[in-house]
Amino acid sequence: MDLTQSERDGILVVELHETRLESANADSFKTRLLESITGGHERIALDLSRLDFLDSSGLAALISGLKALQGKGEIVLCGVQEKIMKIFRITKLDRGVFRFFPDTEIAAAALSE
Amino acid sequence: MPKGEAAELILPAHMDSLAPFQAFAAEQGELLGMSPALGPKLDLVLEEALVNVINYAYPDGNGDIRMRCFSGQNQDKGLVCFSIEDQGPAFDPMGREDPDTDAPMEDRNIGGLGIFFIKEMTETVDYERRGESNVLTFCMVLAPE
Numbered sequence: 001m002d003l004t005q006s007e008r009d010g011i012l013v014v015e016l017h018e019t020r021l022e023s024a025n026a027d028s029f030k031t032r033l034l035e036s037i038t039g040g041h042e043r044i045a046l047d048l049s050r051l052d053f054l055d056s057s058g059l060a061a062l063i064s065g066l067k068a069l070q071g072k073g074e075i076v077l078c079g080v081q082e083k084i085m086k087i088f089r090i091t092k093l094d095r096g097v098f099r100f101f102p103d104t105e106i107a108a109a110a111l112s113e
Numbered sequence: 114m115p116k117g118e119a120a121e122l123i124l125p126a127h128m129d130s131l132a133p134f135q136a137f138a139a140e141q142g143e144l145l146g147m148s149p150a151l152g153p154k155l156d157l158v159l160e161e162a163l164v165n166v167i168n169y170a171y172p173d174g175n176g177d178i179r180m181r182c183f184s185g186q187n188q189d190k191g192l193v194c195f196s197i198e199d200q201g202p203a204f205d206p207m208g209r210e211d212p213d214t215d216a217p218m219e220d221r222n223i224g225g226l227g228i229f230f231i232k233e234m235t236e237t238v239d240y241e242r243r244g245e246s247n248v249l250t251f252c253m254v255l256a257p258e
Contacts, residue, residue: 023164024128053153055160056226063223071219083153090233091226092214 001028005036011108012041019050021058030061033075034068042073045107049079054087066097074099076107119183119196120144126167126176126199134180135159138195141182147193148256154234155253161227162197162249170201170247185252187236194252200245206231207240 002017014036021029036044044065065075076099080088088094101107122137124130138159139152147155166178178199185192206228212221231238231251238251 022160023168053156053160055157055164056230057164059226060223063218063221066218067221067223087157087230090214090230091212097218 001025001032003029003032008045008104008108009112011043011045011111012036013045013047013104013108015047015104017050020053021048021051021061022053022055023057026055026057026061029058030064033061033065037065037068037073042069043111044073044075045078045101045104045111046075047078047104048084049081049103051084052081054084059087059091059093062098063093074111076101076111078102078104078107119181121179121181123177123179126171126174126178128164128167130178131160131163131167134163134178137180138182142193145182145184145193146191146255147253151193151253151255151257158231158234158251158253159195161230162251165206165227166197166199166201166247169204170199176200184255187252187254190236191255192236192252193255194250196248196250198243198246198248201247203242204247205240205242206249207238 004015004017006013018025062075069075078101080100085094088098094100101110120141122134124133135156138155142155163178170176176199178197181196183194185194209225209228211229212225235251236254241248
């Protein structure tokens with residue numbers, strides 16, 4: 001799983017370098033995400049701008065992260081391409097579940113409020 | 114609904130077969146006049162359907178998947194159709210309830226999204242137990258408006 005993590009004002013910024021989040025790598029991504037959450041990170045800005053394919057496994061990994069937070073924090077998604085947004089719309093995960101931002105800088109500012 | 118001759122590809126039910134199946138489907142779809150705009154949807158539907166078979170149809174890891182591609186018709190709409198066949202135990206993915214997309218996050222199930230995507234992104238989808246085979250057939254409108 002190719003990703004980088006950095007911290008900005010107490011917010012974990014995760015930059016996913018993969019173009020596909022799918023059955024082949026979703027478990028590995030989920031493990032990394034859950035490790036961050038169990039490590040104490042509750043506000044996470046996830047940069048998905050490189051992503052051009054997301055399947056149900058990838059989506060399930062994101063939902064697992066959200067569930068692991070148990071309502072105590074937030075995972076926001078950044079730079080999501082239009083074709084990937086369709087997946088979130090179909091599953092209504094764009095309605096009060098995930099917030100979406102153009103980039104991690106704007107997301108981090110919103111999470112700091 | 115299906116009409117005409119079908120092109121066919123049989124490969125082992127392994128993750129390595131996923132990309133060749135997707136390439137075959139894209140190529141055959143194009144030959145049948147499928148809009149290139151359908152490519153990402155088709156990729157997703159195939160991934161969901163094939164990974165399901167690869168993960169669950171053959172517990173001992175040995176078995177094949179047969180994919181067929183053919184044209185179809187639904188009223189005045191031309192369709193491109195794909196069937197995915199395995200010889201695993203009977204499994205009707207259509208028998209599962211759709212995930213409740215209106216449920217609050219704490220009540221949402223993590224699984225069950227794959228077949229939901231297939232239903233949402235295709236014009237028709239049908240399951241049939243044919244002899245010793247599971248056959249999942251789905252069709253997409255060749256050139257959606």
